[in-house]
Amino acid sequence: MSVVVDAERRFDPHVPVLIVGAGACGLVAALAACDAGAEVLVVERDATPAGSTALSSGFIPAAPTRFQRAKGVVDSAAQLAADVQRKNHGEADPRVVDAVCRASGPALEWLADRHGIEFVLLEGFLYPGHSALRMHAVPGKTGAALMAALQRACAAAGVDVLTSGCVTTLYADAARRVRGVELERPDRAIEAVGCDALVLACSGFGGNPEMVRQHIPEIASALYFGHVGNQGDAVRWGTALGAAVKDLTAYQGHGSVATPHGILITWALVMEGGIQVNAHGQRFSNEHAGYSEQCLPVLEQPGGVAWTVYDERRHRLGLEFEDYRQAHSLGAIRRGETVAALAAACGLPAATLETTLAEVERCAAGETRDPFGRDFTARPKLAPPYHGVKVTGALFHTQGGLVIDERACVLDARGLPLPNLFAGGGAARGLSGAHVWGYLSGNGLLSAVVLGRLAGESAANLAR
Ligand SMILES: Cc1cc2nc3c(=O)[nH]c(=O)nc-3n(C[C@H](O)[C@H](O)[C@H](O)COP(=O)(O)OP(=O)(O)OC[C@H]3O[C@@H](n4cnc5c(N)ncnc54)[C@H](O)[C@@H]3O)c2cc1C
Numbered sequence: 001m002s003v004v005v006d007a008e009r010r011f012d013p014h015v016p017v018l019i020v021g022a023g024a025c026g027l028v029a030a031l032a033a034c035d036a037g038a039e040v041l042v043v044e045r046d047a048t049p050a051g052s053t054a055l056s057s058g059f060i061p062a063a064p065t066r067f068q069r070a071k072g073v074v075d076s077a078a079q080l081a082a083d084v085q086r087k088n089h090g091e092a093d094p095r096v097v098d099a100v101c102r103a104s105g106p107a108l109e110w111l112a113d114r115h116g117i118e119f120v121l122l123e124g125f126l127y128p129g130h131s132a133l134r135m136h137a138v139p140g141k142t143g144a145a146l147m148a149a150l151q152r153a154c155a156a157a158g159v160d161v162l163t164s165g166c167v168t169t170l171y172a173d174a175a176r177r178v179r180g181v182e183l184e185r186p187d188r189a190i191e192a193v194g195c196d197a198l199v200l201a202c203s204g205f206g207g208n209p210e211m212v213r214q215h216i217p218e219i220a221s222a223l224y225f226g227h228v229g230n231q232g233d234a235v236r237w238g239t240a241l242g243a244a245v246k247d248l249t250a251y252q253g254h255g256s257v258a259t260p261h262g263i264l265i266t267w268a269l270v271m272e273g274g275i276q277v278n279a280h281g282q283r284f285s286n287e288h289a290g291y292s293e294q295c296l297p298v299l300e301q302p303g304g305v306a307w308t309v310y311d312e313r314r315h316r317l318g319l320e321f322e323d324y325r326q327a328h329s330l331g332a333i334r335r336g337e338t339v340a341a342l343a344a345a346c347g348l349p350a351a352t353l354e355t356t357l358a359e360v361e362r363c364a365a366g367e368t369r370d371p372f373g374r375d376f377t378a379r380p381k382l383a384p385p386y387h388g389v390k391v392t393g394a395l396f397h398t399q400g401g402l403v404i405d406e407r408a409c410v411l412d413a414r415g416l417p418l419p420n421l422f423a424g425g426g427a428a429r430g431l432s433g434a435h436v437w438g439y440l441s442g443n444g445l446l447s448a449v450v451l452g453r454l455a456g457e458s459a460a461n462l463a464r
Contacts, residue, residue, distance in 0.1 A: 001233050003240035007173035011180035011194025015041040016463035017456070018181065018195035020167045020233070023051025024445055025425030025452035026201030027150040028107075030159040031115055032456030033199075038463050040159055040456075041193065043183055045166035045202075045229050049151060052203060052227040052397050052426065053448065056143030057264065057323070059122060059135040060449055061442035062104035067121045067136055075132040077101040084431050087129045087290070087440035091247070091433025099406035100431065100450045107453045108136055115153035124317065125268045127441035128290045135442060142322050146445075165191065170198070170237050176412075177419040178241075196420060197459035200410075201452060203426030204398030205232025206251070212395065215248040219436070222299055225257060225264070225394040234427035238402040241421065244413045247434045250399035252444055255287075255294025259305055259392040263327040267291040267441075269318055273379040274310030275360055276391075278302060281343065281352030283360075286372040292439035295393030305392050307346050309357070311382040327389065334388045342386040357382065397444055399430035408455035422459050424451030 017033040019026045022044035033040040063075040081101040085092065111117040122135040138145045154161060165183040168190075172178050180194035205211040207228040213220040235245055255276070256265045270276065270287045276294070278284055278301040285297040298306045310318075315333070318324035327333060336342030339357055343350035362368045363376040370376060402423045403411045410421040410428075425448035432438035 001168060001236045003170045003172055003237055005174060006171050007179070009171055009179065011192055014194035015039055016196045017199065017459045018043065018193060019199040019201050020181070021051065021200070021202035022049035022161050023201065023203060023425060024053040024146065024150060024448040025427070026199070027154050028449050028452030029199045029201055029424060029456030029459070030154055031157055032453040033460040034157045034159055035114065036457050036460035038460035042159065042161045043165045043167055043193070044161060044163045047164045049161060049163065050147060050227065052230060053445070054144045054147040055225070055227060056445065058137050058141065058143035058146035058445070059442055060108065060137065060445045061130065061134045062108045062136055063101070063132065063134045065105045065108055065136065067119050068134060071121050071123065071133070073121065073133045075134055077105065079131060080104065080134060083129055083131050084440050084443065088431065088433030088438030091438055092431045093429070095406050096404065097431050100447060103450045103454060104446060107450045110453070115157065117149045117153055125271050127267070128271065128288060129440045167233070170241070172241060175419060176241050178421055196463035198421055199455045199459050200234040200238070200402065200421065200423040200427040201425055201455070202233050203227065203230040204401055205235060206230050206395055206398045208232045215400070216251055216398070218296065219251060219253060219395045222295065223257065223392060223394040225254065226397045230397070230426060234423060235401055238410060238421070238423070241418060242412050243410045243418060243421070244403040246400060246403050246429045247432070248400035249434050250430060250432045250438060251436055252396040252399060252439045253292045253295030253393060253436050254396050255291055255298040255306070255393050256308060256391045257394045258327045258332040258389055261327055261330050261332045263332065264323045265308060265327060265389055265391055266318055266321045266324050269308055269310045269314045272314050272317060273382055274308050274314050276306045276308050277348065277353065277356055278306055279348065281348045281356055283356055283372065286374040288374050290437060290439065291441070293437040296436065298391065298393040305390055307348060307388045307390055309342070309386060309388045311387065312385050313380065313383070315387045332389050335385055337385045339386060342388050346388045346390070397426050399432045399439060399443070401426065401428045401430065404428045404451070407458045408451045409458055420462055422455035424448060424455040
């Protein structure tokens with residue numbers, strides 16, 4: 001991955017807007033650029049566009065939306081921004097957070113109204129840190145369904161997506177204006193495409209173990225659960241062009257990946273009253289702090305695993321989610337009519353698990369306070385039969401990246417925009433500050449979708 005300074009090279013073909021990466025950010029950017037009247041080409045390294053987006057749950061926070069209003073939910077962009085900034089302790093760029101949150105509702109309504117992508121509001125429980133019901137998903141409620149909807153929309157809009165093309169080299173002039181790229185085909189053939197504006201939508205560096213070790217050693221030995229093709233190319237090209245990068249220590253982790261099955265277990269189980277215990281049957285954290293930061297305490301437990309323990313009521317909630325159903329059908333979910341029976345099914349010490357659950361019950365009844373600070377009083381207490389699933393902690397995606405402004409234009413160290421370079425999604429500095437605990441649920445797709453739209457519009461405006 002390199003940048004070559006060469007003002008003389010001629011590119012044929014040439015497109016006004018070139019987008020690297022066909023995940024949510026790249027496809028949304030393409031739709032936005034197309035709507036703004038620009039001819040656009042998306043280049044994707046894989047044979048089939050998928051990215052981390054297809055692996056994700058596909059839940060996008062946005063406010064206010066008509067999907068919320070239809071369900072009587074009162075919310076605002078300012079309230080969403082306040083939640084984002086509360087979670088990251090004010091570490092993200094407030095101008096970008098405000099711009100993204102302001103544009104979030106209009107972005108989903110535009111995708112629905114203009115591009116026929118239907119959204120539903122997820123009801124029934126709040127994700128950690130959110131003060132209103134604002135998670136939206138396509139009806140299939142998976143990232144794969146979101147990708148399928150975006151691909152259909154791109155096809156209908158006439159967007160060209162060139163697959164099996166890994167962009168390797170950016171060509172720029174001395175003023176740091178990107179003039180074109182080289183891409184490598186699976187047979188090693190090299191092709192080149194020129195552009196007036198370039199959108200980097202090729203995500204972060206979660207798939208690059210060396211960069212993860214360098215920037216986020218605390219999670220370097222954990223399972224990487226995101227897209228392996230995300231190799232940090234945006235950060236490397238941007239840095240070579242003199243762009244500023246920030247918050248490279250930030251990431252979305254998760255404390256609930258079924259092991260050894262490798263299936264995401266919805267955090268709704270825990271938000272609604274489930275707990276996590278270690279191999280000794282003991283709790284070890286406030287599980288409500290957030291699923292991202294929960295990856296670390298889980299990994300610190302014996303064997304790097306924990307058991308999420310819940311009951312039939314929460315199990316039925318889990319069955320609303322495709323990945324949970326899959327985990328269930330593969331036998332990852334254990335069941336017991338009593339605590340002792342569940343302990344036997346999970347290989348946990350029955351006496352300790354009984355003590356742990358009795359303690360939780362006292363907390364739920366308000367008789368004692370949780371030593372980890374969790375409030376158990378707001379949800380119905382756990383009741384037999386019980387369920388349990390063995391989970392581990394994982395790295396989902398990195399959150400640091402290229403510093404951008406409110407229009408997704410990439411900035412240099414002095415805060416000046418590069419002439420024609422834009423970034424969004426995992427390629428850009430995210431909304432989570434510098435730490436794992438700064439990730440508010442949904443920050444990933446919020447910046448992929450919304451910054452994708454802003455980047456596509458900005459690139460098209462420049463290219464016209
Ligand atoms: C299991 C899981 C669950 C998640 N659930 C959620 C959720 O519910 N809500 C949420 O907000 N976030 C979630 N996330 C995070 C979310 O998936 C990401 O933040 C988001 O998908 C990033 O979108 P993107 O378009 O930037 O990147 P991606 O979707 O990863 O797309 C990047 C694309 O760029 C391509 N690419 C990379 N380098 C090159 C190159 N050199 N040349 C050409 N192409 C290249 C890649 O192949 C890839 O297709 C989840 C993540 C995981 C792993």
